[in-house]
Amino acid sequence: MRYFWSLSAAGFAATAIGFGPARMGFGLFVPEFRSAFSMSSSAVGFVSSLGFFGFLIGLLIAQALLDRRGPGLPVLSGLAAATFGMGLVALAPNLPVLALGVFTAASSAGLAWTPFNNAIHRYVSDQNRPAALSVVSTGTGIGIALAGLAALVMVLLGISWRLCWAFFAAASAVALVGNWAAFCRIDKNAGGGPRDGWKDLIHPPAIPLFAIGFAYGTTSAVFIAFAADHMVNSGGMRGIPVNATPAFVYICYGLFGLTGLLTGRVRDRIGLPVLLRLLMLAGAISVSVAAIFPDNWMGLAVSSGLQGVHVMMTSAVLAFWSERLFPALPSLSFTAALLAAAAGSVLGPALAGVASDAFGAGAMLLGTATLPILTALVLRNRHVRDTPR
Template sequence: MTKHFTSSSPAGYEMNQRQTRGLTAAGLAIVAVTYGLARYCFGLFLPDIRLEFGLTPELVGLIAGLSYLGYLAATFAGSWLSTMFEPRLPILLGGCAAAAGMALIAWSPTPAFLALGVFIAGTSPGLAYPPFSDVIVRHTEQSRQNVVYAWINSGTGFGVAFAGPLALYAGGDWRLAWLVFAGLALVITFWNGFTLPRRSPHLETGPRKVSLWILLERSARALFISSFLFGIVTAVYWTYAVDLLTTLTGNPRDAILFWIVLGIAGVTGCFAGGLVNRWGLGRAYKLLAFLVGGAIGTLPLLAASTLGMFLSAACFGAGFIVMTALFGMWSMRIFRAAPSIGFGFTFFLISLGQGAGPVLSGFLIPVTGQSMLFFGAGLICCALALVNTASGRPAPA
């Protein structure tokens, strides 16, 4: 029996330019706290956390994987709530989860509570991020959609860039940093509550049923396979890059500066919409796959110099944020009948890979070493450039 979601998104309702800018700013901010802080900053503080709790590589991998497991658990919930009710509900729930999870990390007295906090924080982008595809498709002009989405998606870079200076200020007091992150998440959640558009009943044209079988659309296979592999290889960088640099250089301050460069470079993701409009999705995708793969694979070699590690951070930060934007645009091009369903499943697969990546890495590192792990992940990412993005076509409802 075919299952359906009934969409309540008011198709055809477009916001004026001022409202669109407000929506973009609020969306960027909540992506910054849910993705940039709640999900990806565990790696930034990993050396201090590992030292305080005496964590083994295997346990580090399992705890880091919980962040991605939390995302997996929440992704379909976010897409379902967005489709059945309205996008603002899961977005606000995501903001609350970020605040609660990061507060728990800051307080955690044992590795078990730390793991729980990481899991809860990890659910936040799964709830908050996919529904923005519904907001964008239903509430903005089609000519603006790539640009608006690219700016919102670049919030990850802003969050990562903000975390670095705070880590320098906090020094070894990683708990203080996570407490500040939690408070910021709460403020931004309230901001989104006032900014996000509500459902407009007078613009409704009746319930719109969309079959979940659209996820089996043949044109989406390349998208889904690429998403999963991209998640695996990039999780290696997010989780272990700072730890690798601290081990190789013995200088934790340079490792934090590396993280700041990574985040600042990620801010360039806001230009992804213009890049795709000018170059096309296929050309941009191939270039970014090589850029991200090169940054991952060469980090152990570039770590010998400060300039080299910063170059790797800049290439990965810019490449990763733009690449995720490309996956989002690719999915919205195929699944226009149900944007948050196809979009949510695409990022579900990225996170499935990102959840498996740290766990597999935790068991591989004692055997291969961190440097060889980075080399292998970089090669796999470069191989993604062989995928053909031109096969995507809108899936029927």
């Protein structure tokens, strides 16, 4: 129990910031950004893709730092990037500065995620490890829900979105200090694992892992960038201010995402192939419902709730599936799976923004649904190998 509480609390704070306002904040505030910076749908898509590109770059930097310096440096670098990036968004005078802030802030999620898994594997005992990882994972859903709650307070009290982002930056600074204190207690042994394992990941049974990651990354990124904005442009929900709609989308998204904690039990009950098909179906239904019922409370709950389940459970699947396939390279294989997801996250919003300008947001969201549906249809039980290579 020596490091259990400190690493669990630090990891909870880091993921709450990195995967809450830092990574999801742009999608949450798209209506405000459209108004402030006269953004078209294509511009929204490209800025969103730039943010996810920051996530991809963060993953690569984190792996390099982890191999050479251990988990502390990439985690602290990630929270510093989140603090600076969100502060930059709060002060942004124009679109290029906004885009730079989104890119920098989103890189924090890539920098902090896999190193924290590594830190817990290195410093927490086997019997306490699952509980510690669960606490860290919970930070993602809670962080997204709290970001949504902050946006709701902003709307109800008439607070500027800039003050909201300044608050996010301040919260990130607090998390940075807390994580620095936690990692100061850990020994300074450098290195997080093998440095030359990338070529070992080129293995046929891993192709379905990367394909699922790509489909998941594409679908979730398009939802984050455009679903709430489409609901706002369709008139919002009855009984609330139109610009409060994204807040409810992300609150629901984050709370339903806590089902990710049950992923292992569900996998044990129904098997990994069935679980993967259901998760792809959940992603497809989510974006489809957002397209068809953008001004309906039930549509909002179903769409955002299923997206939360899709994202959090698929993330958990990528973590344990990659570790099972490559037990000697748990951190590197997980990074590779996340890079596949990040590639989809970069391409998806950029293409979706162009399609939205050309055909409308509803048609674009319905088109996005075809990717997870096709992935589920193509997937066969023999493709899903949940055993070590």
